[in-house]
Amino acid sequence: MATVAGTGLDAAAVEALRAAVRGALLRPGDADYDAARRVWNGMIDRRPALIARCAGAADVIKGVAFAREHGLLVAVRGGGHNVTGNAVCDDGLMLDLSPMKGIRVDPARLTVRAEAGVTWGELDRETQAFGLATTGGQVSTTGIAGLTLGGGIGWLMRKYGLAIDNLLSADVVTADGRLLTASADENPDLFWGIRGGGGNFGVVTSFEYRLHRVGPMITGGMALYPAARAAELLRFFRALTADAPEDLNVVLAFLTAPPAPFVPPELVGTPLVGFALGHLGTPEEGQVAIERIRAFGAPAIDLLGPMPYTALQSMTDGALPFGLRVYLKSSHLTGLDDALIDTVVRQMQAVTSPLSQVVIVPLGGAVARVADDATAFGRRDTPYDIVVFSVWTEPGEDERHMRWGRDFGEAVRPFARGVYVNEMGVEGEERVREAYTPATYQRLAALKRTYDPDNLFRLNQNIAPAG
Ligand SMILES: Cc1cc2nc3c(=O)[nH]c(=O)nc-3n(C[C@H](O)[C@H](O)[C@H](O)COP(=O)(O)OP(=O)(O)OC[C@H]3O[C@@H](n4cnc5c(N)ncnc54)[C@H](O)[C@@H]3O)c2cc1C
Secondary structure (H helix, E strand, O other): OOEOOOOOOEHHHHHHHHHHOOOOEEOOOOOOHHHHOOOOOOOOOOOOOEEEEOOOHHHHHHHHHHHHHHOOOEEEEOOOOOOOOOOOOOOOEEEEOOOOOOEEEEOOOOEEEEEOOOEHHHHHHHHHOOOEEOOOOOOOOOEHHHHHHHOOOOOOHHHHOOHHHHEEEEEEEOOOOOEEEEEOOOOHHHHHHHOOOHHHOOEEEEEEEEOEEOOOEEEEEEEEEEHHHHHHHHHHHHHHHHOOOOOEEEEEEEEEOOOOOOOOHHHOOOEEEEEEEEEOOOHHHHHHHHHHHHOOOOOOEEOOEEEEHHHHHOOOHHHOOOOOEEEEEEEEEOOOOHHHHHHHHHHHHOOOOOOOEEEEEEOOOHHHHOOOOOOOOOOOOOOEEEEEEEEEOOHHHHHHHHHHHHHHHHHHHHHEOOOOHHHOOOOOHHHHHHOOOHHHHHHHHHHHHHHOOOOOOOOOOOOOOOO
16 A cells, blocks of 8 residues: 555545545645644644645545544644644644635624634624624634634623623534534534533534624723732722623733833833723723723823724734744632732742733623533633733743743632633643533533544543543
């Protein structure tokens, strides 16, 4: 049998797959191969045997069948943002869905259907043409696919719920190669599982979401203060978020001032702490929210005011571009008590890289109103989420910056319960269990046995099939 160099794969079978798919099938050495295997986290450098740049559901079905028949590891890429790099594998078959960009808005029914290669920036562009939006990620280059399948937190969530709470249906290619529609009426068990269970149950080829009237102008922006006021500001944040209206989504961020046009030269390189926010109410209500923030004191950098919703959705893009080296630690917090605040401030003071950031995100509102067993999202009652992004550029510095992130994660552990599955690193099965309530995990494992008993889709935050 003739094989494809470096892969051991039957050359005739690979040629048959190439002829069968509509998109390109790339091998090591092909012109676009290196670009196609790149993902957001610059730490990841994996070399799949084959990359299928899927043009549609038919290519996905063919790719899944090929992987199954040849015993290949499968990686599924949407936006490529997941910090683990699970969107790409060594040796196996990478199903790259990023060419699948179809989007159709139905302004009368207030819905949108989008293919799995779409990013949030692309979806917002189409829906905002009609003054509509659905809850999506806070960085516009993130994929709708991975983000939705894990839950999907964003600026609209306290008013309209998570991304999964707005998901109406999805088309899913399962491990046995069938294309199933998952919705409240069709395959409802699968629909439950893909709303929080990640990529465990199949490859989603398109998503249909409910839309809401949002923007095009909202109130939002950032207010930043010297980090010397961090503990004080965290207590203010705790009070602000305790009774915030659901129109207000405000996150707290620690960062080092970048050399950006909005930063006065004397502040560049100094540690800052502050708020990033979006308010969905009337301009007058938005102004009230701004004044409440400014009551803490005049910000060193004040970027609050009216802005397009699409600008809010891409406001932090520049801080986390493709290709940087990233180690991420995240947890759901049980609250923001004083001991936690002191811990966060202390850990932040030990930061090792000016590119690193820490973000605290309040959930609540519409997120908490959905019953725990209605979807597979873990722990709806979580009041806050903390995300520690350790970020740097030099490969020789990995150990130092990873240690800072790891120590931060350990330090907040006594104040944490569980984790958002989309914000996990490569942390093992026990940690995946912690992302869910015990009842949800059990149900997910049983569903995995039904839809993927051989664990074909295992390059993810994996749920082993029950039994
Ligand atoms: C800079 C940055 C900002 C972020 N902001 C937010 C945020 O605001 N809100 C939030 O909730 N999360 C956020 N996240 C986390 C984000 O939700 C996850 O990283 C998510 O996995 C990204 O989805 P993706 O499609 O871009 O990633 P990919 O890396 O392409 O996919 C991640 C995984 O999802 C699965 N998957 C992807 N596509 C499919 C598919 N079509 N079918 C089946 N499985 C699939 C696969 O297991 C894959 O390994 C952010 C992450 C980063 C790095």
